[in-house]
Amino acid sequence: MIPGQFDYVRPGDLDQALGLLRDREGEAKLLSGGYSLIPLIKLRLAQPGLLVDMRDLSGLDGIVETDDELRIGARATHRQIHENEVSARYPLLHDVTGGIGDPQVRNWGTIGGSVAHADPASDWPAVLQAAKATIVCRSANGERVISAKDFFIDTFQTAIEPTEVLTEIRFRRRPKGQGGAYVKLERKVGDFATVGVASITKLDGSTIGWAGIGVTGVSASPFAANAAEEILVGQAPSEDLFRRAAEAAAAQAEPVADVRGPVDYKRAMVAEMTVRGLRKAVERGLAYS
């Protein structure tokens, strides 16, 4: 497949990139790893007039823990995150980065690219929704920090303005008693998720003090299962509790029938993946107390 014609620039710093986005507003598109954007351009579902390659923008691939946050630069690849030492302390991130696409995709695909692309069946958005992560966007006017809840608007639609660059994803640091897991059902290796569920629980003594659940693949945009989260908080973990929360998550899903299965099946799988995720999350939380 031959992509349509476009111009290509590889700016040396962020200011230059922002200038290009402003000068060619609406027709310029940022290129990170390319594993989401290039297939779209080849299929001519996207026809940007200018590709701005982020390759030489330094300082955008850091993975650092501050006093209260884990900050991951937009240009960090799935593989870099998976191999990074923080991955051992954040099993949810280890889960998700080990299962995106295939090894070649993980070698080149980046967290920022995936999040900005906002495919309704991609993995990272579910994790960001579960973790109540924030997304940092820079423009000539400064920096905006956007909550995941406000960031993912619809299929392939986010809160990023055409003149902004997504620079960083921020997670709260993992406190004692917290565990997370990402459980994905896929038809075959490398396929997009039929259903993907990110689950996080924080244990306060014998009860769940905080919970986050993000679901992908079964709605126009990956969402936080708020009703399920509320069911979990203040309760002692049990199979019955997990099942009730999972049913609430399934009820919030809006799956459509396609090659990956009918609506009832997908809804049932949301519930099942949620139960499996919660079991793991609680187990990992107990092991980190």
Next chain:
Amino acid sequence: MTTQHVTVTVNGEAREADVEPRLLLVHLLRDTFGLTGTHVGCDTSNCGACTVHVDGMSAKSCTMLAVQADGREVKTIEGMADGADLHPLQQAFWDQHGLQCGFCTPGMIMQAAWLLGENPKPSEAEIREGISGNLCRCTGYVNIVKAIQQAAGELSASESAPVVAAETTEGQAVSAEPAAAG
């Protein structure tokens, strides 16, 4: 349409070309440089037939623009053999019947080479996960996995015992015979 000048080191040799930004790396390699060992399979980032190494990382060259490879090092299947001596992975695919039609083989070998660079002694499960981005429609993967296991053994043996490397290589050439016959 304006073109861009790119310099790419391919299999150790610096090569230059003026390309349209929309040219894919796989077409730069095949059509401009004449290196047709890298195959175009699905052309949708699924099958991995076009896998090459870019700066040491395996990549699907149908999902990378030629301009993205500017200033980088690319290694293709043509860069694996040392003259008439096949790379241990190539020899192992031969010995173990790791191919039938051969279409996926260049990508499969490049992905396996990357995998063994990362993990010199992978388990069978790790091999299967490592080549999960490469599709083979002939073999059912059994002999591909065997081939990668054979090459892993030979490569790590030659690395861990450099003193007897020459001897080992000879020994392997002999011991490869029965496997090839079987």
